Amino acid sequence: MKTPRLLLALGLLSAFLRLSAAPVDSRISAVTVYQDRAVVTRTATVQLSGGTAELIFAHLPQALNEQSLQVSGKGTAQASILDVSAKQTYVDYTPDARVKELEDQLKAFAKQMRGYDDRANLLNTQQAMLDRMEAALFALPTKDVPRPELNQFTTSLNFLIEQKSKLVTERATLDEQREELQNRANTVQAQLQELRGAGGKAFKTVTVRVAAAQAGSLEVALSYTVPGASWVPSYDARVASSERTVQLDYFGIVRQGTGEDWKDVALTLSTARPSLGGAAPVLSVWQLDLYNPIALREQAERSRRNDMMMAKAAAAPSVNMQTLTTNGVGNEADFELKDARYSSATIEAGATSASFKIAVSSSIPSDNSPQKVPVTSAALKAVPEYLTVPKRQTAAFLTSKVVNSSEFPLLAGAMNVFLDGTFVATSGLRTVMSGEKFDLALGVDDGIAIKHKRVQKFTEDTGLTNSGKRITYEYLITVQNNKKTMERVIVADQVPLSRNEKIVVKLLSPDAKDVKPTDEGTLKWTLDLKPGEKRELTVKFTVEYDNTVNVAGLE
Template sequence: MAIAVIPGFGAAAGLPSSIGAVTVYQDRAVVTRAASSELAAGEHELVLDKLPATLQENSLQVSAKSTGQATLLDVKVRDAYQADTPNDRLRQLEEQMRKLEARQAALDDEAAVLDNQRELVLMMQRGATEPSKDGARLTLDELKAIQALSADSLAGALAGLRKVAEQKAALEREVLALQMQLGQVRGELGRRTKTVTLRVNMARPGKLDLAVSYAVAGARWTPSYDARLRPADRNVYLGYFGVIRQNTGEDWNNVKLTLSTARPSQGGGAPQLRPWFIDVAAPPAPPPALAAPAPAPIAAAAEMQAKRAPRARAMEDAGAPVPEPVAEAIDVSTAQIQNAATSASFQIQNPATLLSDNTSQRVAIATARLPATLQYQSTPGLREAAYLTAQASNNTDFPFLAGPLNTFLDDAFVASSAMKAVMPGEKLELALGADDAISIKRQLVNRYTESTGFSGSGKRVTYEYKITVKNNKATKEQLSFKERLPISRNEKIVVKLISPADRDIKREEDGKLVWDWELEPGKSRETVLKFSVDYPGDIDVAGL
């Protein structure tokens, strides 16, 4: 509860507040706290204390509603240092650590007592077997009795020591695990916090409702996807998730969560171009002359002092102090920035709780059913396998950001890959892994070299490959596979495609050839790739 400040009296008490909403960006979060209080007429100081040390002061915003015609006079932010830990969860962990340390001390004490008992038994045994010079020697029965008594005591002490050692080992594992958890929660915050003080004036008594928002570092979210293909209905069921981590120094309990694709760190405008100057290159600097041998340290110091002395004496005569060396500004290497083309906010429907321990938490953003066109793709020259791909359109209003993708075929996990950024209405392609039901074989049938020309001065190398594909599925499927032709970088080297004909393939850049086939169920198809390379016999060709 806020207390009215009367001149000459004490300062205001802390005003209780709670986090109601959080917007998480890819490099920070904006937290909104709410607080309310019944205030009398006059001027008041309202203090929000134990705020996170990562609070960015220039991001602080305050809004208020009041039934007493309130006026916000000013807002101050300052650092504060707590005698105790400001984070409740961190305080609980530290209390657990103190209890574990107390248990360790108790086990150390128990081990010391048992070890003392063991030493006492050993002393008794030595005293019984080594009597003094004037003492009578113990009888055999007495020795047996002492041995039986000491054996029971010694066995109990040793068993107790073993049990204590086991308990200490288990306790050390607990301490190590708790220390790691403490390190994650503490981060670099320590016990430093921020305090926000608001000065308001109430024209008349009434209720004041405050909303204070601020940006904090140590929070981020990344997109993640689960794509499940149902071949029976040719649909891709896409799950869109946000993976959130936060280590801001305060827990978010039962808050309204929003994920934003905006990037505040990249600014709001395009970077400015600087002039691009060109000029005649300066001639290289002449090589340095051979340096004279360095004088001895004492001689060098004397020589430097001799050079400085006349100037110093002149300045002393003029009454001016000897100037200090002037520091020059260094060049700063600036980073290149890029502006995001789109921005969207995803409001999570259910309240969320995220602890400040940097653990990941996944929340659902959207689900979508995307009608898909299925196609197999292959590069048999690199791997004799056909990979299933699903081509679909983003028919939602959500921009799909780039992120990791887990792919399932029905209920079987088949691949981990990555999704590129896809805006609403754009095409997307999902890689669904290799399918053994489409077999593809590539075989080198022939490779031979022959002489060409009237005099046999030329050379020709001919390659011939046979590619066979079989559809072992019960459905008709589409297959697109690629091969490549050698690319000549010299006009004397001529590459000629012999088979197949150009009407049966598509040519792409860099010598790529593409076959688009429709495969009937249970049927096979084959093709022959044949090409020749002609070149003069007096040159050596690399790459063949």
């Protein structure tokens, strides 16, 4: 009976000896940034001697979402991934080196400020001593303390004046030093508050257990989701009026405070919004009943538990359980390095979103500072035209009708507009899909002269007994093209609308056959003006109403 027990003990000992655990040297190789989070991929190459091994990824961000862990790998060890686990470790120091540095600076500032406070207390003590000396010098003489001689009085008085002057100067210098130190401390404190969102005095450790059929190498990729990262689109639109084109430079403004610096990573910007969930919300039954606070609380609690269970199931961790027998390293895309101005991301369009793989490696520090990365640059055809509303402003605003002929969807974001190399406006771009039209507002162009004046306002009585009034309004709009090219100008004006049957508005000019007012009373002319051409437009209408009513809105 001893032999089987001995063999069992030797087998357990052999299995124990074959189980190895060691921290791995990993680096962040790829990051996908969403609007409110990021998926970080760490890679590490390890040598396995066969058997079961534990690969430990230490000092990961505290805010790491354990439900999002994903593991994959390739190598020659013919390894299988058994499981992945995460645990949180609390320490008595700050793991983030940048946060620790700022905390040390604040401690040094506090120590220096205490030194200034001690010096200020000493100056107050010296001031009190000088005040007592001054009081004694000017005190009335007594039997025990006679009046000092003149030279003694003069010497003491000069000493007091000199010492008090020194105190005033030193206090002023001390106040300046304290103010400067406080400003530096406030700056560091603001930076610290930005960075502390990544976590406190704790970090997470992820352990990946693998079983290797034989000795060999294995490249492991660990992916996890962290909050504290986001990106927004930004655009530079450069309009060449002579060429009638728009050079649209598309950028992503990336910020992150995840607690990890991203150095030379393959960066991807995704338009997906995982925070909204994968399916449309479900309508619950809308019930009316007598008010019962206890029943309402129980119902709300049941609904909350159901929502949490659905969210947990949707975010379950993913582990690649297949045997890994492929030789070589991971399948990262090879990125072609281009000039930053003209580099273009690779777009991967999904069923519900798009991902932009940035063409060059990127470095994003974990300090929430905005980092501008190029997405693409496209030359788009532009059809310029002018829009003017002389009644409101006697100016012609240049706009360009542009078609998004690129394959990239243009998400809503801020846009800087340059006209012939000159910055003219900051505006916003709405979301524009590929093939869709949009307008670029390019600001005022003085090459189109606009004038607007009221020619007449004539009031007369109407009716057999002068029971009504008629007011005739006439306006003249002048548009002149002072440019050397033919330009299209759209002119907008209006006539009032009556909301009461006792008020009648009649349009006299322009003829309704030529320009018909819209339901809102808007008049629009489309003018194609040759170089130097001038056009005059007349707006004339009457307003008739009964004397028994007071009309609001008349000019």
